[in-house]
Amino acid sequence: MTNIAPPAEPIIRFSNVTKRFGTLTVLDDFNFTVAPGEKVTLIGPSGSGKSTVLRILMTLEPFQEGKLELGGISYHEPNGRGAFRASERHLRQIRTHVGMVFQSFNLFPHMTVLRNVVEAPLAVLGLARAEAECRAVELLRLVGLADKKDHYPSQLSGGQQQRVAIARALAMRPRVLLFDEPTSALDPQLVGEVLGVIRSLAHEHDLTMLLVTHEMRFAREVSDRVCFFDKGRIAEQGDPEKIFTSPEQARTREFLQSVL
Ligand code: ADP
Ligand code: MG
DSSP states (O other), rough: OOOOOOOOOOSSSEEEEEEEEEEEEEEEEEEEEEEETTTTEEOOTTTHHHHHHHHHHSSSSSSSEEEETTTTTEEEBOOOOBBBBHHHHHHHHHHHHHEEEEESOOTTSSHHHHHHHHHHHIIIIIOOHHHHHHHHHHHHHHHHGGGTTTTTOOOOOOOOHHHHHHHHHHTTTOOEEEEEEETTTTHHHHHHHHHHHHHHTTTTOOOEEEEEEHHHHHHHHOOOOOEEEEEEEEEEEOOOOHHHHHHSSSHHHHHHHHOO
């Protein structure tokens, strides 16, 4: 007899989520699930809702209808004005599960590299300083920047700053790591070093990753699944090989032709 493990519960589940800014519907009855450890790339035209999905996951945006579950916590509570928002306690719990890396690195300019990485774990996880610093140096080593720990962000290249931002996100030990166009603001010669770090993280079995990128070759290489966004919905999704070589939808084909 072989033991067959039951399929894991999704770590992320959007159920019928609608998100509006005023009269503009940005996510339209949106459904999306991600399995623990899965690496998913979101592609699609500008304005199709990709960043909004990540921002909702990061609890930076409320939404109007539907339900979001993250790591078994439901983010779905009416606030009395027709919008949904979890309680502060739930929001804090959700935030400890999720880390995000933005296009603009958003490091604290007045803090050294090391302090940028230790600040949140010290304040939020309540680690002792020695332990937090030891771990921060380990993470800086992972992104190849241990020797820059006493530098300030302005003394680093964009690629180095983004690698610090990745170390900072990892310092919170997130189960889910979100990347929103992490290389779009970089000079072309600096893109490779950041993609290299993301590639090494993609090998971490337990880490769930959602990545918005225009680096299609990279997406094909690291993702388990590619989702094509169009007008606030996932118009097509599947195995990267399939999406990039024989998409079914005309919109996906047009989009890929425009970026490849
Ligand atoms: P993408 O990341 O796919 O380019 P976004 O999720 O950023 O798309 O945006 C989706 C739509 O929502 C766009 O039309 C954008 O202009 C609009 N939008 C995003 N943020 C705001 C906001 N804070 N206020 C009003 N409209 C917004
Ligand atoms: Mg975006």
